[in-house]
Amino acid sequence: MAEQGVPVTLTVNGREVRTSVPPYLLLVDFLRDTLGLTGTKVGCETGQCGACTILVDGISAKSCAMLAAQADGHQVTTVEGMAQGSAMTPLQAAFWDKHAVQCGYCTPGLLASMTDLLQRNPDPNAAEIRRWMDGNICRCGVYQNVVRAVRQVAEQAPGGGGE
Amino acid sequence: MLAIQYKAAQSLDEAVTLLATTAGARALAGGHTLLLEPTRSQLGAATLVDLGKIQGLNDIGFTRTGALRIGAMTTIAALADNADIQRDLPALAEAASQVGDPQVRNWATLGGSLADNDPESDLTAVLLALDAQLHLQGPNGTRAVAADQFITGPRQTALTQGELITDVRIPIVGGGSAYEKFKHPATLYALCGVAAHVSLIDGKVGACRVAVTGATEYATRLTGVEAALAGQEPTAEAIAAASEAASGLAFRGDPFGSPEYRAHLTRVLVQRAVTRAVERAR
Ligand SMILES: Cc1cc2nc3c(=O)[nH]c(=O)nc-3n(C[C@H](O)[C@H](O)[C@H](O)COP(=O)(O)OP(=O)(O)OC[C@H]3O[C@@H](n4cnc5c(N)ncnc54)[C@H](O)[C@@H]3O)c2cc1C
Ligand code: FES
Ligand code: FES
Numbered sequence: 001m002a003e004q005g006v007p008v009t010l011t012v013n014g015r016e017v018r019t020s021v022p023p024y025l026l027l028v029d030f031l032r033d034t035l036g037l038t039g040t041k042v043g044c045e046t047g048q049c050g051a052c053t054i055l056v057d058g059i060s061a062k063s064c065a066m067l068a069a070q071a072d073g074h075q076v077t078t079v080e081g082m083a084q085g086s087a088m089t090p091l092q093a094a095f096w097d098k099h100a101v102q103c104g105y106c107t108p109g110l111l112a113s114m115t116d117l118l119q120r121n122p123d124p125n126a127a128e129i130r131r132w133m134d135g136n137i138c139r140c141g142v143y144q145n146v147v148r149a150v151r152q153v154a155e156q157a158p159g160g161g162g163e
Numbered sequence: 164m165l166a167i168q169y170k171a172a173q174s175l176d177e178a179v180t181l182l183a184t185t186a187g188a189r190a191l192a193g194g195h196t197l198l199l200e201p202t203r204s205q206l207g208a209a210t211l212v213d214l215g216k217i218q219g220l221n222d223i224g225f226t227r228t229g230a231l232r233i234g235a236m237t238t239i240a241a242l243a244d245n246a247d248i249q250r251d252l253p254a255l256a257e258a259a260s261q262v263g264d265p266q267v268r269n270w271a272t273l274g275g276s277l278a279d280n281d282p283e284s285d286l287t288a289v290l291l292a293l294d295a296q297l298h299l300q301g302p303n304g305t306r307a308v309a310a311d312q313f314i315t316g317p318r319q320t321a322l323t324q325g326e327l328i329t330d331v332r333i334p335i336v337g338g339g340s341a342y343e344k345f346k347h348p349a350t351l352y353a354l355c356g357v358a359a360h361v362s363l364i365d366g367k368v369g370a371c372r373v374a375v376t377g378a379t380e381y382a383t384r385l386t387g388v389e390a391a392l393a394g395q396e397p398t399a400e401a402i403a404a405a406s407e408a409a410s411g412l413a414f415r416g417d418p419f420g421s422p423e424y425r426a427h428l429t430r431v432l433v434q435r436a437v438t439r440a441v442e443r444a445r
Binding site: 070 | 165166167168169171191193194195197199200203211213215217243263264265267269270350351408
């Protein structure tokens, strides 16, 4: 069947992308295979593992559950768009400090997910952080250290009260 | 998957026309059923008509008759976070806040969840208990269908070819409501979920609606429980006795839970949901 491209204009990590995408192309495959942004991972394709989690207009999203065509007009942020040069975001630095990374496969997704949480609630308690991790599966089991990392960000934020 | 086509509708009328005139067309809302396996592989050469660019489909507001009108493209997260829903329809806010995980709630929609009518959907049971009306638009115009008539069987609804859910209207009638879910820790879906709405007259149960999801083949009113509660003083004993009336249903069995287990969960969650609904009605 002749392929009908869908024209899209979106912003990826602050850069405008104007192109035409195949109608069936998933956003995660567009990011990885078309744009070469392989930080975002593919795990299950059933919407359960969260390895593909990115930010769309600042809201965390599973990019295996969205077409590239649906991203038209939206702002997409992947793990590649988080650090400024070599300066990590406070969340990335906290993942480093607290060893919230083992093999790293789940990390880009967890960073997107926890960025969303901290935007909504700059001082989440451990139970709220755990609950927000429902959508991210980590085979290495870094969950406890993710809680510590997010708590560190909350405590170090200006005016962040901590416990 | 490789053959699907995509069209972004700019208006409701355009979406209805596209769905009516394009062979094998399917509406695309949050995509959290449609675009994920196993559904994705079964799409074949379907044309997906994206509703995401249509303005006004995610509004929440009161109608002149005092019902809450919720647009079909409202995300589950927006349901959970809405102050009017939290105050007037706490069962809906409670159910929405327990759907899947944060990312699912961020993108999956009310309309998609109802059209999909998954046997484990949380929202179907709540809309049954809250006596919601679904407003539909299709090639033959618009119509309103009560939640009781909308859910017709397992994954079956009253939607006809090319028909869309445009919004859901829920009467605000006082009383109290609550939702109780027993979540499977891996799938995040309901092994059993029970929604209840109760109003009290002179301390006795007046109108009362109770519905179950996850435990049966599709979300179902528990009319036996409702009848057993009507006119009773809602003591713990009366509520426990009424929950026994749920025992006669055909319960699902699968590797996650036997029919007996789901029957047990239903009785327990009926008691919890009704008890909390009564507290809110006082
Ligand atoms: C990991 C995971 C966990 C989940 N956990 C839960 C849970 O705990 N509880 C729960 O209830 N659900 C759960 N879900 C399901 C989730 O709520 C679904 O995404 C939702 O049921 C479908 O909504 P959608 O907007 O994504 O619809 P889509 O996938 O876009 O569409 C689903 C179906 O509805 C049709 N449709 C969409 N919108 C309309 C409309 N306005 N009018 C007519 N037809 C329409 C589509 O054509 C399609 O057939 C989960 C999903 C995932 C991926
Ligand atoms: S690949 Fe998207 S959730 Fe697993
Ligand atoms: S660090 Fe290995 S999967 Fe999470």
